[in-house]
Amino acid sequence: MNGEELTEQETALYDRQIRVWGADAQRRLSKSHILVYGMKGTVAEFCKNIVLAGVGSVTLMDDHAVTDSALSANFLILPDENLSHGKTLAEACCDSLKEFNPMVHVSVEKGDISTFGVEFFEKFDAVVISCCSLAKKKLINQKCRKLPKRISFYTVDCRGSCGEIFVDLKNYKYSKKKLEETIECQLEYPSFEDAIAAPWKALPKRVSKLYFGMRVIEQFEDIEGRNAGQTSIADLPGVLKLRKELCETNSVNESQVPDALLERLLIGTSEFPPVCAVIGGILGQEVIKAISGKGDPLKNFFFFDAMDGKGLIEDISKPRHS
Amino acid sequence: MVSEQLLSAIEGAKVLMVGAGGIGCELLKTLALSGFQDIHIIDIDTIEISNLNRQFLFRQSHVGQSKAKASTFTCIFLVARDAVLRFRPNISITPYHANIKESRFNVDFFKEFDVVLNGLDNLDARRHVNRLCLAAHVPLVESGTTGFLGQVTVHLKGETECYECHPKPAPKTYPVCTITSTPSKFVHCIVWAKELLFEKLFGNKNQENDLNVSSSDASNSSEHSEDVFECRIDEEIEQYGRRIYDHVFGLNIEVALSNKETWKNRNKPRPIYSKDVLSEKLTKQNGNTEKVSATDDVSAMSSLALKNPQVVWSLAENSRVFLESLRLFFLKRGKEIGNLTFDKDDQLAVEFVTAAANIRASSFGIPLHSLFEAKGIAGNIVHAVASTNAIIAGLIVIEAIKVLKRDNNNYRMTYCLEHPSRKLLLMPVEPYEPNQSCYVCSETSLSLEVNTHRSKLRDVVEKIVNARLGMNFPLLMLGATILYEVGEDLEEDMVAVYAANLEKALSELPSPVISGTVLTVEDLQQELKCCINIKHREEFDEKEHDGMLLSRWVEPPADKDGNKPIGNGESPSSVLPTEEILEGEKDVEIQETSEPTEMLQGRKENRPMFRKESVPIMLKKKGRSETDDVDLSDCTLMALTMSWQISAKVGVNCDIFLVGTVLSVFQSFGHNFGYGC
DSSP, X not given: OOSSSOOHHHHHXXXXXXXXXXXXXXXXXXXXXXXXXXXXXXHHHHHHHHHHHTOSEEEEEOOOBOOHHHHHHOTTSOSOHHHHXXXXXXXXXXXXXXXXXXXXXXXXOOSOGGGOOHHHHTTOSEXXXXXXXXXXXXXXHHHHHHSSSOOEEEEEEEEBTEEEEEEEOSEEEEEEEETTEEEEEEEEOOOHHHHHTSOGGGSOTTOOHHHHHHHHHHHHHHHHTOOTTOOOGGGHHHHHHHHHHHHHHHTOOGGGSOHHHHHHXXXXXXXXXXXXXXXXXXXXXXXXXXXXXXXXXXXXXXEEETTTTEEEEEOOOOOOOO | OOOHHHHHHHHTOEEEEEOOSHHHHHHHHHHHHTTOOEEEEEEOOBOOGGGGGTOTTOOXXXXXXXXXXXXXXXXXXIIIOOSSSTTOOOOEEEEEESOTTSTTSOHHHHHTOSEEEEXXXXXXXHXXXXXXXXXXXXXXXXXXXXXXXXXEEEEOTTTSOOTTSSOOOOOOBOOHHHHHTOOOSHHHHHHIIIIIIIHHHHSOTTSOOOTTOOSSOOHHHHHHHHHHHSOOTTOOHHHHHHHHHIIIIIIHHHHHHHOGGGGTTSOOOOOOOHHHHSOTTHHHHOTHHHHOOTTSOOOHHHHTTOOOTTSOOOHHHHHHHHHHHHHHHHHHSGGGTTTOOOOTTOHHHHHHHHHHHHHHHHHTTOOOOOHHHHHHHHTTOXXXXXXXXXXXXXXXXXXXXXXXXXOGGGOOEEEEEEEEETTEEEEEEOXXXXXXXXXXXXXXXXXXXXXXXXXXXXXXXXXXXXXXXXXXXXXXXXXXXXXXXOOSSOOHHHHHHHHHHHTXXXXXXXXXOOTTOEEEEEETTTTEEEEEEEEEOSOOOTTOTTSEEEEEEEOOOTTSOOOSOOTTTOOTTSOOOEEEEOSOOOOOSOBOOOOHHHHHTTXXXXXXXXXXXXXXXXXXXXXXXXXXXXXXXXXXXXXXXXXXXHTOOOSTTSOOOOHHHHHHHHHHTTOOOOOOO
16 A cells, blocks of 8 residues: 555545544555564464454565464364465465455565574564573563564464464554543563563462463473473373473462362463464454554553453553662 | 364364355354364355455455355355365365245254354344254354454253343434434434435335424425436536535435424424535536546546545535435436435445535434445445454354264353453353243243234334344234244235235234224244233333334242232232333334444443343353452343343444444443544
8 A cells, every 4th residue: 555545445445444543544544564474373363353443564484384273273274275275374375365365465475583683573563472491582572672673473382272462562652532532651571571571479469370370381391391372281291390390489378279270281282273263363463553552552461261261451560679 | 182082072063154244254164174074054145255264264355245155155165175184074164145034944944953153243143043053952063252352152952041041131212303304413314324324325215204294294205305306307417416415415304404393402403505605617627527427437536536435524514415425326326316224335425425424414413424324324334354254153163063972061152352351351150041031932821012903914013023123024813813923835815814914903803802802913934922911001101113112021039029910909019910011112114223332321330231121130041150360240230231242233323333432431440442534
């Protein structure tokens, strides 16, 4: 889209959503560039949502080959072998996404994201990563934060019937209308590393157990040198041991991280499509909000557990030193 | 992650989806990915371009095709066609391009399914499906979205509330005189432009039309107005256009002004004549008009080089659009005139209605609106985004799986909020037990106050049985006598009797319907039966425009005195059921869009949105609470609120959600968020 006005085509196509967030926001969306890493089911959902919303471009990264299991929750990958043969996950998804909205530029980037320099990220307005180890998450987050430009950074992970989204908008300023006035808001987000460094004891009592569960599994994978999601129920004894240690270190009761929850997280290495839809939807909204500058963004973790049906926000950060 | 047992329950399940729109697309995809294999979809719509922003199974090339068929094709291609993979067996998707109310979708049809999933956008269809699911004893998962808000609810006969246990607010209606004489809001002008003027000029001329009815004598002017709206022989279209303009915006206003009473406490409108707004020659100056070829989309905006639908036009520009769109209708679409109904996707119609509404607004000192805004109001457009539909679809499938598992204790009503409430963006609430006074799922009598000498059976059938009770194919009986029924195989002489009955006053029917009698109404397709106790009343006031009042019986709460005793002078202190007025007292004949902002003014935070029902004191929570940290009373209010909001529907006679309205809703909760458009 060139120029400042939405084209007739855009106005017609985006009519219903312009009525939600306005023409201005739509324009900003159409100029935005999103980087997406890790093309599993949840991320596929997310990509569909932002492509339909009319972002400027989406760059996909995932060099894994298409496999049967990848197809199970990822509707962007056509089951037809002829079409997906020899392609990477990113390439297979790219073609489908383009169809959803020809006005969005969808492309593939190859290579090891950990080796890309800071300047690679500069061209993006939002970066969404999934299927990443703890180390990789921290690394990419730091690179994004190093830039003077503000990049909206998100991690998303779904394990079985549970999902987690992390949001880092650095220093985010936005305005909103309160009755007749416009008020200026500012939010300061911690990096992923800083957020999870918050001592467990200092967190509010009712923080979602899922937060702790994910941290234990994350740590376990890190210590064992596993790839993200590379766990099974056989790891339970090791995980329980780690939980014990972490709880002791943090001076919290082990009941904060129930056995049953850890089991579910270990077993749930494949994604559950309805949860992908829910998490992908929430994430889509968040990115749209951050790009358009409209709407209160969530800060800074979102959890969903299909078992109790709750989708909740936790604000987790290191307590400030006075 | 899904157990073998569960997987086979999913694979063997037969699922009915009603509605293939925004939620429908997301739902079909998620169902297919989740392992469902036998899916049936019913949808009446064809695909429009504005669907493409969220109904991702459709492509530009599909526009015009039946939604049910198109989504099947693409879905199968995308997801289901996979004989090679072991764990993706063939999926069967059966589409029906039809209206859910058709008689073939009867109770037997519904009984075939393990669960029914609604992705509808109108209240009528939802009520209908609700009744069929109750009759067939099939679980129903209902849902709705508007912008960033959404909800999913589960309904099982006898175990939870049915969809109609709490009446959804009826569409907002406006008094006829507000529309014809004393508009004070832009929406009044839209209704006038759309339902009266557009209808008169381009619609069925034989239909009764309230145009030109003023507070003063109407009968003379209506004869005169017949002549006015007919194009005279040898009259140029442009001249005709100006004549209409001057009549409705000039002369009619002058006539209205002559009735001083009306304007005693109101701002007077000013008459507007075309010559004052536009110079005589102006219409000839638009060079573009001649360039409009037959193949172009016929549009006044194009022809006048007005590019941006978001800009508010001046009175002069609106006037030009008015005249130009009228001219183009006659010139390019003459054949359709006499048969047109307003369609929000008809660009020229939207332009005409916008212009007409704006000129009228200008006359009455009401702020003008852009075409974009006017279209939203006139078209009852519900704003929508893909992400919310995706979230809701995910939640629907989660509930559907619980239903298949018979996981009774875990059914949830889930609300998707835009602003978190106590950290929750997705708020699950336990379903409530059925409302004992619901006339749909629990056996409850109703009471109808009516003037039995004046009101005809037709009034009762149309206004009460069809409209209020939502029965499409009713049967009315008094005792053993059938007074009226609708059916396919009725004998001719009975049909004649019924036709005659319709025109009779209630008290003059073969079996007189008088005070104290009980009318039984049934819909055989919905398998719904209702008893209506008749009570004669002489006079009805202005608000009860129908001349009838339908109410229902509610068990009084223990600590209340019986409020209104019925009829025959029994003492107020005796334990009598109190009457509760049903929602949606219709003032008027013209139904149009809702302005929920009116309902919300003066409301404090957290008070529910319904007018009559506050906290549902009758309700008992089903089972024990698992969700400790969610305060259920707040959730109830939230739940009522949400269900009211979400059941806002698209369609001609329905509520709408304006961006501004959404703003007001948030304000009432103390959330403050503004979307400027």
